[in-house]
Amino acid sequence: MEAGHSPKSMSFVLLLSFCFFFASVRSVPSLIGVHPLDEKYYSSEVIKCKDGSRSFTIDRLNDDFCDCVDGTDEPGTSACARGKFYCRNMGSTPRFLFSSRVNDHICDCCDGSDEYDGNIFCPNTCVMGGNAAYKNSYYISTSRDVDVINRKVKEEITKEDLFHRLIGLKLVIILQVALTCFAVLIWANRCQAKSKRRRHR
Numbered sequence: 001m002e003a004g005h006s007p008k009s010m011s012f013v014l015l016l017s018f019c020f021f022f023a024s025v026r027s028v029p030s031l032i033g034v035h036p037l038d039e040k041y042y043s044s045e046v047i048k049c050k051d052g053s054r055s056f057t058i059d060r061l062n063d064d065f066c067d068c069v070d071g072t073d074e075p076g077t078s079a080c081a082r083g084k085f086y087c088r089n090m091g092s093t094p095r096f097l098f099s100s101r102v103n104d105h106i107c108d109c110c111d112g113s114d115e116y117d118g119n120i121f122c123p124n125t126c127v128m129g130g131n132a133a134y135k136n137s138y139y140i141s142t143s144r145d146v147d148v149i150n151r152k153v154k155e156e157i158t159k160e161d162l163f164h165r166l167i168g169l170k171l172v173i174i175l176q177v178a179l180t181c182f183a184v185l186i187w188a189n190r191c192q193a194k195s196k197r198r199r200h201r
Contacts, residue, residue, distance in 0.1 A: 032076030092126035
């Protein structure tokens with residue numbers, strides 16, 4: 001053993017190394033947006049598109065670029081228009097979403113797995129015991145209610161955004177009209193000044 005290293009410090013270093021190794025192994029997520037029965041399909045180095053059109057390497061899986069028309073290579077992103085995202089929804093009913101709903105700032109999966117990019121926090125609202133409704137005071141909530149509320153919030157945000165854009169457009173139009181009037185006044189003053197000069201000659 002080297003000088004200056006006690007057995008306690010060496011065992012601490014080994015324990016720390018083991019903890020980092022265990023944490024790194026544990027932090028590797030399962031495939032995002034993939035049904036558990038399809039995980040084996042994605043385990044090889046070269047994966048074939050489910051429609052048979054082409055193949056892609058595993059490093060192109062969920063790279064946010066659509067290689068397969070059917071969305072096979074992008075189960076966890078919104079890159080492919082025909083892609084599907086699988087919500088595991090542990091404690092509730094699993095379901096598929098259109099991939100356009102992934103990372104769209106709306107919590108569509110009750111487990112929040114569709115909003116994994118960190119731009120929005122989606123609490124896990126899945127109810128233990130399946131898709132059973134639960135009562136809290138006088139309110140009955142299901143995962144469908146959460147979806148409806150999320151859609152309404154998105155519609156309100158869209159309306160608010162549209163309202164702000166219309167205000168901005170209105171200001172641009174007013175500014176353009178004012179600049180046009182100013183240009184016409186300058187042109188009229190120049191024409192008037194030219195006509196006065198001609199009269200004085």
